[in-house]
Amino acid sequence: MSTHFFGEGNIGSAPDYREFANGNDEPRRLLRLNVYFDNPVPMKDGTFEDRGGFWAPVELWHREAEHWSTLYQKGMRVLVEGRTVRDEWEDADENERVTFKIEARRVGILPYRVEGVTLGAKGQAMEQPHDE
Template sequence: MSTHFMGEGNIGSDPEVKMFSSNGNQPPRGVMRLNVRFDNPVPTDTGNVDKGGFWANVEIWHRDVEQWAQLYQKGMRVMVSGRMVLDEWQDNEGNSRSQFKVQAVRIGILPFRVAQVVLEPAQGQQTPRQPPSQQGAYSKSAGPDGEWDNPVSTDSDSLG
């Protein structure tokens, strides 16, 4: 049993990652698990009030989850899209247990509670080369005002 799910919430704990070795001709892949509290905001005269949110385990499968886990942290606001599935198992005493979880397709980081984002090349990778500027392309000026330069082309009859 599953159903489409899309929700916004806060991560409650740091991500957990588990990697699995390659299987035949498939590359290795892993799973990243997050515990997220999804809220139920209800608009009122004084603003939104949370009316009965819920906690859910969220998991996403991909070969790059080890790198992704470095981006996500406790307290971060995320938008999760995927499907809600019923997870069933036996506990140590042999009792049947079940719980809903979200199998995510996308986990987007929302700009709330993010102080800064710094992008650096991964270790062992070189910075990508800049493509050569093309005729007619606009480029950002390096001047203090940050104004846009005219196209690279020198034709005086560009609109004529």
């Protein structure tokens, strides 16, 4: 079961990069992000209250995943497009578990919490998150 997903949220921890052998072909590369997708609701006093936000693992399979693992950082605001996928597994006690993850097609960095961007040679960029 899957459905189209489009959401905005914050990266909650350092990105997790992994490579998987693929026979004689180039290895498959995975970048996993842990993202909190919030639901800010405006209040009468001008502030916002988060109602119904959720954490979700975001998986981005791409040959550039290793490079991007240094680009994405904890606290960054991102826009994720992809699909939700039901993931069934067993825990250590052999209990069946069901979670949902997002298989991303695109993960865009939003300008919130970024102080500046330094562009290098083609395909290289350095993001500097702003601490709040």
